Amino acid sequence: VDDVLVQVGLTFLRLGLLSVGGFDAVIAEVQRDVTQHGWMSDAGFARVYALSRILPGSGSYAVVPVGHAAAGWQGALMAFLAINVPTTLLAFAVMAGWNRIRANAWPRAFRTAITPIALGLTVASAFVLGRTSIHDLPTLIIAGATVFLMQRTRLPIPFIPPAAGAIGIALGLLR
Amino acid sequence: MQAMREEHGVSTDAGATALAGEEGRVPSFAERFLIWVAIGTFSFGGRPLNLMYDEMVTRRGWLSREDYAEAFALGKLLPGNTGINAMILAAPLIRHPLPAAVLLVPYLVPGLIGALILAELLASGARYEWIEHALWGIGAAGVGIVASIAFDLLPAARSARLWLVSATVSFVATAILGLDLFIVLVAVGAASLLANRPRKEA
Numbered sequence: 001v002d003d004v005l006v007q008v009g010l011t012f013l014r015l016g017l018l019s020v021g022g023f024d025a026v027i028a029e030v031q032r033d034v035t036q037h038g039w040m041s042d043a044g045f046a047r048v049y050a051l052s053r054i055l056p057g058s059g060s061y062a063v064v065p066v067g068h069a070a071a072g073w074q075g076a077l078m079a080f081l082a083i084n085v086p087t088t089l090l091a092f093a094v095m096a097g098w099n100r101i102r103a104n105a106w107p108r109a110f111r112t113a114i115t116p117i118a119l120g121l122t123v124a125s126a127f128v129l130g131r132t133s134i135h136d137l138p139t140l141i142i143a144g145a146t147v148f149l150m151q152r153t154r155l156p157i158p159f160i161p162p163a164a165g166a167i168g169i170a171l172g173l174l175r
Numbered sequence: 176m177q178a179m180r181e182e183h184g185v186s187t188d189a190g191a192t193a194l195a196g197e198e199g200r201v202p203s204f205a206e207r208f209l210i211w212v213a214i215g216t217f218s219f220g221g222r223p224l225n226l227m228y229d230e231m232v233t234r235r236g237w238l239s240r241e242d243y244a245e246a247f248a249l250g251k252l253l254p255g256n257t258g259i260n261a262m263i264l265a266a267p268l269i270r271h272p273l274p275a276a277v278l279l280v281p282y283l284v285p286g287l288i289g290a291l292i293l294a295e296l297l298a299s300g301a302r303y304e305w306i307e308h309a310l311w312g313i314g315a316a317g318v319g320i321v322a323s324i325a326f327d328l329l330p331a332a333r334s335a336r337l338w339l340v341s342a343t344v345s346f347v348a349t350a351i352l353g354l355d356l357f358i359v360l361v362a363v364g365a366a367s368l369l370a371n372r373p374r375k376e377a
Contacts, residue, residue: 020251021257022256051297051306051307054309056285057218065293065298076294091259111245115328116345119332119342124345126321127350142319143319146315147322147323157225169305169308
């Protein structure tokens with residue numbers, strides 16, 4: 001077995017199990033491990049992470065180019081599986097247990113109790129995202145227009161990012 | 176209301192909260208498959224929960240806002256990909272516990288294909304400035320999408336006791352103080368659960 005492939009597997013297995021709250025929670029740890037192994041430079045990983053944000057789905061897809069850089073296509077698939085499979089199995093186990101009890105009084109109280117926290121965390125996400133993504137008038141207008149469209153029309157979300165991306169490209173060409 | 180939802184395939188805001196989950200229309204496997212493909216394909220910007228909310232809560236009423244909040248919170252309390260966790264944890268709410276595993280495939284494959292293409296492009300040393308420009312726009316729209324979902328969650332959140340305290344503390348702890356999300360969820364969640372604990376009938 002390829003040593004590098006095993007290293008990729010073990011590294012992302014550990015990082016996956018540490019990523020409570022999502023992949024973004026361990027991004028600094030990922031960067032440290034990736035550079036320590038010599039799979040990518042700090043700048044290279046930062047670029048991969050930024051570019052991976054354009055992909056649909058989870059931010060954890062950033063591990064695929066890292067695995068690819070370490071051990072080619074096999075490394076890419078190993079990284080993807082190692083970071084996702086164990087945690088997915090854990091989620092299925094929790095789902096099975098939670099499903100048995102969720103009609104009881106306390107889990108129902110949990111649903112009521114957790115909703116304002118989800119609201120607070122969603123506002124926090126908008127705030128934190130805004131600090132990095134809203135840096136001039138055009139980006140502020142894009143964000144405001146998105147809120148308006150979502151609240152006042154039934155425009156499906158999938159139309160919004162491509163349109164916003166096209167505006168970004170157009171603005172980039174004008175600068 | 177139920178008939179209206181089935182006729183139009185879209186719920187009203189009130190209907191989504193009141194009818195989804197326990198009483199909502201049971202979506203067919205084909206419907207669920209297509210939605211999972213759509214979420215896996217179009218959730219640009221790494222934010223599948225936004226699209227999950229839009230499709231399953233706002234448009235189809237398969238989940239109530241409380242169902243979504245439950246899947247969101249449990250998904251974040253567990254390690255791993257929050258989107259995958261939330262999709263799995265939401266699966267029984269829309270009545271398909273077993274096919275949840277099958278449905279992860281259409282959810283994951285589009286992003287994986289994109290990631291493999293990105294890996295190959297980066298390995299070739301190519302630089303695409305237009306992608307970085309597109310990211311400016313997508314990032315800004317992402318802020319707007321998340322802010323809009325916060326507006327939508329407000330009515331459901333207000334049904335909890337001390338909702339404003341829980342929401343404010345969660346916001347300040349994570350966005351301003353930068354505290355660990357897991358700790359915030361456990362601490363504020365425990366306090367909110369205590370405030371909203373089941374009470375015996377008088």
